[in-house]
Structures are given as structure tokens and as C-alpha cells.
Amino acid sequence: xxxxxxxxxxxxxxxxxxxxxxxxxxxxxxxxxxxxxxxxxxxxxxxxxxxxxxxxxxxxxxxxxxxxxxxxxxxxxxxxxxxxxxxxxxxxxxxxxxxxxxxxxxxxxxxxxxxxxxxxxxxxxxxxxxxxxxxxxxxxxxxxxxxxxxxxxxxxxxxxxxxxxxxx
Amino acid sequence: xxxxxxxxxxxxxxxxxxxxxxxxxxxxxxxxxxxxxxxxxxxxxxxxxxxxxxxxxxxxxxxxxxxxxxxxxxxxxxxxxxxxxxxxxxxxxxxxxxxxxxxxxxxxxxxxxxxxxxxxxxxxxxxxxxxxxxxxxxxxxxxxxxxxxxxxxxxxxxxxxxxxxxxxxxxxxxxxxxxxxxxxxxxxxxxxxxxxxxxxxxxxxxxxxxxxxxxxxxxxxxxxxxxxxxxxxxxxxxxxxxxxxxxxxxxxxxxxxxxxxxxxxxxxxxxxxxxxxxxxxxxxxxxxxxxxxxxxxxxxxxxxxxxxxxxxxxxxxxxxxxxxx
Numbered sequence: 001x002x003x004x005x006x007x008x009x010x011x012x013x014x015x016x017x018x019x020x021x022x023x024x025x026x027x028x029x030x031x032x033x034x035x036x037x038x039x040x041x042x043x044x045x046x047x048x049x050x051x052x053x054x055x056x057x058x059x060x061x062x063x064x065x066x067x068x069x070x071x072x073x074x075x076x077x078x079x080x081x082x083x084x085x086x087x088x089x090x091x092x093x094x095x096x097x098x099x100x101x102x103x104x105x106x107x108x109x110x111x112x113x114x115x116x117x118x119x120x121x122x123x124x125x126x127x128x129x130x131x132x133x134x135x136x137x138x139x140x141x142x143x144x145x146x147x148x149x150x151x152x153x154x155x156x157x158x159x160x161x162x163x164x165x166x167x168x
Numbered sequence: 169x170x171x172x173x174x175x176x177x178x179x180x181x182x183x184x185x186x187x188x189x190x191x192x193x194x195x196x197x198x199x200x201x202x203x204x205x206x207x208x209x210x211x212x213x214x215x216x217x218x219x220x221x222x223x224x225x226x227x228x229x230x231x232x233x234x235x236x237x238x239x240x241x242x243x244x245x246x247x248x249x250x251x252x253x254x255x256x257x258x259x260x261x262x263x264x265x266x267x268x269x270x271x272x273x274x275x276x277x278x279x280x281x282x283x284x285x286x287x288x289x290x291x292x293x294x295x296x297x298x299x300x301x302x303x304x305x306x307x308x309x310x311x312x313x314x315x316x317x318x319x320x321x322x323x324x325x326x327x328x329x330x331x332x333x334x335x336x337x338x339x340x341x342x343x344x345x346x347x348x349x350x351x352x353x354x355x356x357x358x359x360x361x362x363x364x365x366x367x368x369x370x371x372x373x374x375x376x377x378x379x380x381x382x383x384x385x386x387x388x389x390x391x392x393x394x395x396x397x398x399x400x401x402x403x404x405x406x407x408x409x410x411x412x413x414x415x416x417x418x419x420x421x422x423x424x425x426x427x428x429x430x431x432x433x434x435x436x437x438x439x440x441x442x443x444x445x446x447x448x449x450x451x452x453x454x455x456x457x458x459x460x461x462x463x464x465x466x467x468x469x470x471x472x473x474x475x476x477x478x479x480x481x482x483x484x485x486x487x488x489x490x491x492x493x
Contacts, residue, residue, distance in 0.1 A: 042270060
């Protein structure tokens, strides 16, 4: 079945079996292998992409459910050799070891910072009615808990995100 | 994943009509259903995609409550300022569940209808009466740390995994539905989920093709709203025991207390009779202990989940102390 999506700003129409996940359509059909398949069950976050600006697990969504949607993957962040500020911060703070979770971490962090900018609360937010979120390390850890790092580079991931988040 | 026919519904009536035949299922967020389809625990012949049917708004009701569209995402519901200020227990429950990525997809109706995370339900190599009626229950003698202690049967000890539903239960939510024949009805949330008894594979009172269209909350009752969740990790884990409470304490006495539990029941657990006994009781630890005793009177552990009995008692006491402080 045909589905049309905008992927990283480009209009794409693909013909897929309805069983194909958004993740597999990105990796196998469109050749965008930056989004990683870790658990394939929504537990690890390696497949995190942005759909209409919001972060989701691409492994737990069917491609055919995304007709007309705007998908952003890690491939969209680098611009002519210039890294996105989060990518640069991950390099600066050594926010990875093997790197397999990193594309998901960065897409997730971009989505997370938009949620913070929109004033969305988290489990650790003390005053729910506050319209502004103070981006403490505790907030970053809670909000990024859907992205696992088996190398446990967490302290450096938090430092990288904090540097970018607090500058915004 | 087994093959299925995919239909994208443009409206709620079309969706319900498309799902009238056995073997059809609605898909919204898909975060639980697709997970189960990959394992062939769920093998629908037809998927009716309801993501484009609307039903995605949160509206004020004339009575001063809220009407939450079935397709409102968990993250949007938790972040709605009316929910944050008037229904804090619901916002807190939602924020304690899953991860941000999952909450961005998961819907209000889907959350209510999510299936248990019993390990044996997920493992198609082992018996499970819920997955395959009559095959037996591997959890009874197996690893049952996450399993229920209330409302269980000799056929099934699976727990209901939702946090959101526990908060909605304490808020006396009502579920609105639309059947394939166009009939609409309202079901108190207390009557949506069924206990396992001898038919653990039948988990709710909805008919084939009956679509949840909204969840309505009455005006929030007076009292301190608390959601407390105990789990094996600090974040992104299901509840071992959770409590949603609205407790109104005045002059050191309990005026009214509403308390629902998650993680311990075959469905979101609440006992209004036990709550009635609290009215006018002194706001002390003993009152909380007596209440927990009544809640747990019929509790049954199966080894790995025995700890939930004392844990529930302690959490009930902690919540009452927090409400009285």
C-alpha cells in the first residue's frame, strides 16, 4: 500500500506491506540507517525519531499510519558538515562509547527540549502548575529515561544535553 | 507479525462499522498492540486505524468536569493546564507511566485497554489462559513478582498495568462508547474492566467493534490529590504498587477519602465500602492501617508477589500521612 511522507524535508512515496514499521521503512526502504533498531519493542529508544516535531519510537508505529506526516531523523541534523549543537555537545562531552544509542539519544533530546520549551511537566516536576520548567539534571534524567545506553554514558549524555538545554 | 488488512477510518462511525467483525481491532497509538503483534500474542485479521477520526480534544463540561477525547495522547493529557491544576492525581499518574516517546503516541482509550505485562502472557511457548483459553496459567507456580493479589482467580493472576486508569478510577470517570450499529452508551470506569474468573481472555465489557470515544471526569472532589507509585526502577517501569488518592482531612479527621490502587489488582482496584468506613475517622496511622486491612482482606499472594501485601499497607499509610500533613 502506498504511503506519502515528508522525510527530512523531502517528499517520499513508498509502496509497503502494512506490516512494515516506520523504523523499517526508514532504514530498509529509504536507506536512512541512522535510526537504530535496538529492542524493536519500544523499550530502548534507539529508534527515536521526530514525527511532526514530537519524539516517538519508530519501531512501534506502522509506516502506513504516517500518511502526510513530517518525519525527522538523525540524518537531518548535520548541515553541510556542520554538526547540530547537540551532536557537537555529545562529541565535546564524550556522550557515548559504542554510539549505537546516540542517534536515538539526540533525536530524543531535541524532542525533549521542545517539550521543556512548551512547559510540559515531568514525573519529577515539583509544582505541576508552573508554566516554566527548570532544566535540572534530575529533569533531564527523568525525561530521557526512554533512551537506554548499555555503555552507561549517562553522566556525559546529561552533561551534553544540559549544556545545550540551559543555553536555550 | 501476521498479515492483516489495514483500513484508515475517517470518522468514528466508519471506524466502529469497519470493526464489527470478529478479528478486527482498532489501532491508535499502537504502542502496546504492535508490540504484541510482533510476538504473535495478538493476531488481528484487520486493523482499523482511528488516528484520523478526530476525538482528540479536551473540553470543559457544563457540570465543571472534563471530557477527554479517546485520541488525546497521554503526554497532552498530562500537560493540559486544567488537568494539572484540577486533576493533579491524573497528571501525576500519567507522568509516572512509560517513557516520553510512548506517552507522545499512547492514547486515552488505548491506555485503558492496554493488556497485562504478565511474562507468560507474552511468551507464546508457555501456557496462558488469557492468551489461549484452557491452556493453563504458568504464573501460578512461576515467577510472579509483578502479578496481582486482588481479584485474581485460579485461571489467571495477571495485574492491570495502567497508572492512568487508577487515577481515573478514583476520579469516578465514565467511558463513552459508539457501537457499530450507531448506538452510544456511557459506562462507569468501574464497570469497564472485568475480573478474570473463568474467562481471563475477556478483559472488558465492550462489544466487538464498540469504540471508546471519550472519557468524562466529573468535577474534582475536595481534598488533597496524591499519586504514589513504587517500582523497581526510578523511571520507566510498571508499578509494583501504586495508589491514587483524594483525601479530604479537616480538623484532624477524615471527611472523605477516595483511594484506588494499581499493580495489585486484576483491574484498577477500589473499594467504596472500605472508603465509607473512613468518614469521620481520626486522621491517624491506625485509621490508615484499618483501611488497608479491609482492602487486603481477600488478598492472595503466590510467592513472588507476597511482598505486595505489606507494601500496600505501608504505602496506604504513607499516603494518609501525606494527606494529613
